[in-house]
Amino acid sequence: MRERLEFYLAFLVLKGLGVLPRRAARALGVSVAALFFALRPRLRRVADFNLRLAFPDWNDAQRKQTISRMVRNVGRMAGEFSQFPKYTPQNVYDTVQMVGEENYRAAEQGGKGLLLLGGHIGAWELSSFALGLYGHPCHFLVRAITNARVDALVNQYRGLSGGKPIEKNESARVMLKVLHTGGAVGILADHNTALEEGVFVDFFGIPACSTSGLARIALRTGVPVVPVYALWDETAGKYCLHIDPQMELIRTGDVDVDVRANTARFIQIVENIARAHPDQWLWVHKRWKTRPPGEKPIYTF
Numbered sequence: 001m002r003e004r005l006e007f008y009l010a011f012l013v014l015k016g017l018g019v020l021p022r023r024a025a026r027a028l029g030v031s032v033a034a035l036f037f038a039l040r041p042r043l044r045r046v047a048d049f050n051l052r053l054a055f056p057d058w059n060d061a062q063r064k065q066t067i068s069r070m071v072r073n074v075g076r077m078a079g080e081f082s083q084f085p086k087y088t089p090q091n092v093y094d095t096v097q098m099v100g101e102e103n104y105r106a107a108e109q110g111g112k113g114l115l116l117l118g119g120h121i122g123a124w125e126l127s128s129f130a131l132g133l134y135g136h137p138c139h140f141l142v143r144a145i146t147n148a149r150v151d152a153l154v155n156q157y158r159g160l161s162g163g164k165p166i167e168k169n170e171s172a173r174v175m176l177k178v179l180h181t182g183g184a185v186g187i188l189a190d191h192n193t194a195l196e197e198g199v200f201v202d203f204f205g206i207p208a209c210s211t212s213g214l215a216r217i218a219l220r221t222g223v224p225v226v227p228v229y230a231l232w233d234e235t236a237g238k239y240c241l242h243i244d245p246q247m248e249l250i251r252t253g254d255v256d257v258d259v260r261a262n263t264a265r266f267i268q269i270v271e272n273i274a275r276a277h278p279d280q281w282l283w284v285h286k287r288w289k290t291r292p293p294g295e296k297p298i299y300t301f
Contacts, residue, residue, distance in 0.1 A: 007149040014153065017082035022095070026079035033075030045301060047283035053298075054204040055278070069279030073232060077123040080239075084157045089133050096130040096230060100243035104136060107224040107246040113179035114138075115218055115225045117247075119190035119270035120282035122231040123239050125158065128186050130230065130241050132161030138184035139164045141171055172213070179223050186228065187214050190270040190281075192289045200292060201264035203271055209290035215262040218249060225249070227269050231277055244269075 013032065017025040037043055044067060051063045058066075080095065087095060107114055116138060118127055128140045140158075142165040145151035155165050166174045166185065175185050190203075193211045200207040218225050224246040230239045247269075250261040274281035288298045 004149075007147060007153070010147075010150045010153060013078075014082050014157065017079055018085060020082075022079070022083050022086075025082050026076045029077070029079030029082070030072050030075035033071050033078060037071045042301075043284040046286060046299075049299070049301075050283045050285075050287060051278075053206060053288065054274075066279050067283065070281070070283055073122070073280050074282070076232065077125060080123060081125055081157060084129060084160050087129070087133060087161070089135070092130055092133040094238065096126060096133075096239045096241050097233075097236070098130070098134055098241045098243065100245075101134065103243045103245045104226065104228075107226050108182070108184075110222075110224065111182050112221060112223045113182050114184040115179075115214060115223050116140075116184055116186040116228045117214065117225050117266055117269060118186055118188050118228055119273070120188055120285065121190070121229050121270065121273050121277070122280045124188060124230070126239055127228055127230045127241060128163045129158065129161045130239070131184075131228070132163045134241075136184065137162030137164075138186050139166050139174070139178050140186035141166050141168060141175075141188065143168055172217075175217065176221070179217075179221060187211075189214050189266055190287070191285055192287050195290055195293075198290070199260045199263050201260065201267050203267050203287060204274075206288055206298075207292070208267070208288050210263050210267050212259050212263055214266060215249075215259045218262065219251070219255070219258055225266070229273060231273075231280060 017028055020028065047067045047070065048063055051058060051066060118124055128138055131138055140163060144167050145154060158165060178185055189211055193209045195209060197211060197213070198209040199212045201210050202208070203210070214225070217223065226246045227244040228242065230241045233240050247265065250258055250265070252258055286299050291297060
């Protein structure tokens with residue numbers, strides 16, 4: 001019964017917002033996000049706690065304002081997500097302006113495929129979707145939603161521009177297959193990772209367990225790593241999809257050293273964006289949850 005209710009709720013939200021004009025869908029998405037956040041006080045506690053760690057010199061007002069704007073950013077993205085069936089290669093520019101497409105084309109010249117480095121910043125769902133509409137469809141790693149029907153619905157929307165999800169439990173095998181055929185794979189590399197799947201590198205000056213898979217695959221295959229992220233531009237009233245030049249990998253010959261060094265550089269990219277646009281990063285996630293063996297938990301709630 002609960003799963004059915006969750007599906008119908010997701011269906012109604014997507015379809016309900018989807019029939020609205022884009023601006024109205026964004027506005028209602030913001031309202032829905034604000035209501036959801038108000039009903040989940042734990043999320044506000046996590047966000048406030050994380051901001052205290054990341055910006056220890058901030059006062060209460062700065063944290064409160066950033067959290068409020070973060071909620072608006074998530075709601076705005078939800079509104080945009082509902083509009084995916086309406087977006088086409090002909091009208092995508094009205095929503096997303098691409099900057100740095102030449103970097104994408106230069107990186108794919110090697111024919112080895114591309115690893116697209118992203119994070120839960122700006123409109124991460126829109127990044128891969130817009131790439132597809134601009135002629136660069138990609139695969140992307142996802143965590144399956146517990147409700148299978150909701151998961152299928154969300155992935156249906158995600159795939160409307162040609163992109164394809166890769167579930168985490170089959171990621172390595174499928175990723176290598178996609179890259180072998182010259183395809184692109186997007187990875188959101190900024191969330192907490194289990195101890196056996198990651199390495200500790202600094203994020204806002206605090207060691208954070210971060211996925212090592214991106215660095216391992218890049219070092220093993222020689223596939224270019226290209227940062228890609230979509231940020232909201234308030235003045236333009238649209239998103240700017242940034243594609244940075246491919247990153248030069250550190251190669252010392254020591255695999256463990258190289259994996260850690262390159263992972264640190266990948267995470268630093270996300271931190272730099274989050275520092276410049278703190279209201280567009282997802283602070284409700286317990287980023288520093290996994291701790292080195294023997295170290296006390298950072299989160300006690």
